[in-house]
Amino acid sequence: MFEEGQLYSPVTQHDDGSVEVHLSDNHPGRNDAHYLARRGEIAGAALAWTRGEPIPVIDYTDAEHEIWRTVSHELAPKHEKYAHSEYVVAKHALGLPTEHVPQLHEVTERLEPITGWTYIAAPGLVPLRDFYGDLGAKTFNSTQYLRHGSEPLYTPEPDIIHEVIGHGNQLASPRFARITEAAGKASLRVETDEAMKFIADVFWFSMEFGVMREHGEVKAYGAGILSSTGEMDEFGHMEHRALDLADMGTLNYDITHYQPILFCAESVDELEDVVGTFFDEVDDDLAAKLRAEAVERGLVEAPTA
Template structure:
């Protein structure tokens, strides 16, 4: 789970050029000076990067590679048990390295021939419209830092493990990739912040925390579930509701805890018909109507 309301830790660049990452009080690395310095270095590389230039290369340490190895190996049997077949097929096709942290241009080199998606570097939080606008052009903004080594199976914020193992494998599915691209293109049609938030919340309950029936069992396809060791143990015990766009776009949720309410598609075809079609057609008026429908219930 992600255990802070901001999701991404704020980043400040000081007048002397140093970069500071402001970790939450409950972050495992909050009092680790070496980790804080490392986070600043990695965020600084993304801040100094200009689009069109080569993606910043991070010289990952052996300790950072070990975190990636540990999580990759621990998630693998969980994926086999809990992930939807579409995700597993995409994961097999992408074949991410499991023994070392990949550079973002390596992820692009694996992903682009499959679905034409690319990865670019972000220091942390990317403004909502910028993030979704990039999704509309098949571009994923990704952090490059790793979680604190003291708790390799836990992170209070999205890190490269979430961005690549969670979303990268998902984006190697042409069908999931099309839904994600449609969500990004929707943002270009929307004028109001309310409509943009509605789309982002539907995305949260689908591509981030979506579940789906397969052969009579409930499986996960959302990147937020499939990049989290703990979330995979919990999602089957939560309340499962049918896909309902008005509910998905307005339900209050707490990102500091495992998600207690999840929306379950009956099939990949239903996900495409309901969520994919919504992203393809939503405008400010439709989002407003769905918000009003939810308020009336």
């Protein structure tokens, strides 16, 4: 099941005002004092920010711009080869810079005229309901830090490359943007944690790790795949299942490995009909009904008392 806290390194603000980011033991930057300090500095800027104020501007270093440049150039030909045309067209419409890290206000200035979405700063983890509630208001909470320079093509956690190249380009598609907004609005209708997790899991297997057929080939449209060179090399070899809400909302998965099971839409129309309609209509009762169906079909074990 989806556990958002696993995705981001915890952030602590100490009594003296300093900010510490707690990287996992296997993080490439775990023993890099300079990187740790930089992560704390960037997280601190987001923590100090108040909504309604200008988004924090990060003075990115030459090394950070080089990471963005390296990843952008690696991703570009893979997008042309592996991404669904809905994403590719949106990416060209958004026209993100490839030679420097964009500020979040720059992303908003490009994205808002296309689909009405805006970006705001987050230090790392945003509580699940807050994150999705903002999606319902066409607002995306984004980190501003970059992955460690020793492994520019790998990150164990979402960074600005994932949030902007992955999701920003996706949100420049009016059709993908509407599905994402619907997921956010769905979170405001449900009361139980189980229903909220069900929504988040369907989102994971669609807008994060979704694939779709196009001209007889399986293409990617999920932000998690399209912001990762490794995922793009691997997703075509994974098991591709038809869209199945009961399965998507209950399937266990490990975020630290490539996704071995993906759900494949036949078209954008089918994605809207199945996933988009689910987000438009889901409430606590429907989520519970779909989970009961998953139990009945043997997709998941019945909860223990």
